[in-house]
Amino acid sequence: MGVYSVAAVAQSEVSDAAPLTAAERTWLSLHPVIKLTPDPHFPPLEYFDEQGVFRGIGADFIALLEQKLGLRFEIVQVKDWQQSVARTKARENDVWSVVAETPERSEYMLFTAPYIESPAVIIVRSDVERSLSLTNLKGLKVAVSSGYAVHEFLRNKLPGMSFDSVPDPLTGLKKVSFGMADVMVVNLALASHLIEKAGIGNLRLAGEVGYGAWVEVAVSDDGVGMAADQVENLFRLDRLQSTRGTNGEAGTGLGLLLCKDFVERHGGTIAVDSAPGQGSTFRIRLPAAGQEIAPS
DSSP: OBOOSOOOOOGGGSOTTSOOOHHHHHHHHHOSSEEEOOOTEETTTEEEOTTOOEESHHHHHHHHHHHHHOOOEEEOOOSSHHHHHHHHHTTOOOBOSSBOOOTTGGGTOOOOOOSOOOOEEEEEETTOOSOOOGGGOTTSOEEEETTOHHHHHHHHHSTTOOOEEESSHHHHHHHHHTTSSSEEEEEHHHHHHHHHHHTOOSEEEEEEOSOSOEEEEEEEOOSSOOOHHHHHTTTOGGGOOOOOOTTOOOOOSHHHHHHHHHHHHTTOEEEEEEOTTSOEEEEEEEEOTTOOOOOO
């Protein structure tokens, strides 16, 4: 899950110490207000309280961005996630604060590295004693929130299977509770919050579907480091560059391009955190065994 990578205000309001490239600062100067349309039914990650105030982990993250970078977000409240998606596709929304990257969404949005993770799980009634996995869902009535990332995942993993699309997660959980659906596939943090908040006492977790589990490897050094503009061009073939190491050693820069290609072909990502004189950290994330790999 992650926030859309382009989110800021006018360049004049952004701190000089902000880790932004020249291109990002230019974009900010042209976009004084950033529109953010959250999912109104995704607690505790993001939601609106009874007074219409934006709350949740995503809201806290956005508040930190405003504080640290001087950004200004205009929060737009909509009826459901489907409306948020429609507004985004129509270019009436700039940013999502808590959202999972999928092949379909990547066609019209850019994604940061995830800042929070929570697996998709299978929720059943308490009288269902057996454990379930993705392969056990065939033949069952499976409720899933329409337009959510796990919905796309299930359609790809179980082609030809029909799903009971519900407008919001709580509706799906209630359908399972009342026997109107056999299971619901839903985010673990979301399910735990809603079940407790709604006082639904006859549901339990029966297993996972293998969506949302990752393995991450990080390698750090205390070398010369790189400026933001250098990091931006690090994986671009048309701007191949190499920075001399601590002992003045030279390189071609091709090794990083090969690593990026290899990682992405296996459904992963590679990211870099670096600053001049402070060294660099390279992070590689790969799907755990059984994970869906998006086509390259």
